[in-house]
Amino acid sequence: MDASQEETSTSPRLMRATGLEKGGIYRHFDSKQELAVDAFDHAWKISFDARFEGAGEISNTVDCLKQVVRNFRDRRAGLVPGGCPLLNTAIDYDDNNPPLRAKARQTLGSWLERLQSIAEEGQQRGELRSDVDCAKLATLIVSTLEGSLMVSRLQRKEEPLDSACRHLEEYLESMRP
């Protein structure tokens, strides 16, 4: 398939969501849906690694989760332009591309599970209050970060994301036994 034939309005959004150039996008894929899933995978891997960078070396659970929160705010250099690939994909493609939507949903699930398992392991070691619902804590962290990123993007200022991070850091402090 000629790349120029594929130049529909999906391309700019896909390029934005993935950070790939159009030439690179349309080379090795049988369908646009398949391509979008693969491009999302690529973009997500970069984001995911950045979000957990350095966190594994922090032994205390609350400190580790606070690092993950700060990473979301601070480690954006070199990431896909325009924010989180998950946020872009969730809104842009939720109705148009069922395989990509399934992929985004699965990715969100794996991000939540990773946070939840960090919290649960900490709870077992007595570093997190025993009454904390670790699944809900994970969901709240992700929701607050993604929402504040959206507000920051729209306002083109860092303050909403920064405020949300500080709020989560305080909230996580209150989780210590």
Added chain:
Amino acid sequence: MDASQEETSTSPRLMRATGLEKGGIYRHFDSKQELAVDAFDHAWKISFDARFEGAGEISNTVDCLKQVVRNFRDRRAGLVPGGCPLLNTAIDYDDNNPPLRAKARQTLGSWLERLQSIAEEGQQRGELRSDVDCAKLATLIVSTLEGSLMVSRLQRKEEPLDSACRHLEEYLESMRP
């Protein structure tokens, strides 16, 4: 302009974002950008009214803000499909339509200002702790609600939005002097 000529890939997104039918969309507008701004205005007005429904009758500030938070979760019937028009617009159109982006930004600003002014008035009446930063409180409420709506949409379950509401309700409770 013939409506069929306008049947580009923008239409489904615009229809989703606004809840309007295509026939209704392409009747009275000179440009697609202008149309999108007007459609967004329409969708936002419905959402905005629903979010503040009943809040004006609650005299206590914390109770009033809690009602606004619950409205975001509960008063979705009849609203535009797929969630918040602001969230859809912020992600879908941020690069493609500068007037719409400006409109969405202005709308976000007015939503934040309304929440901030409710909080500030309450602070003056001594119903909110004097150390609360009302602008940051407003931003945190909006960020948390929008992010959890995104997560709820992607997971197709209510729990993330419900959890976020409960978290905000608790947080607002802690704002009482």
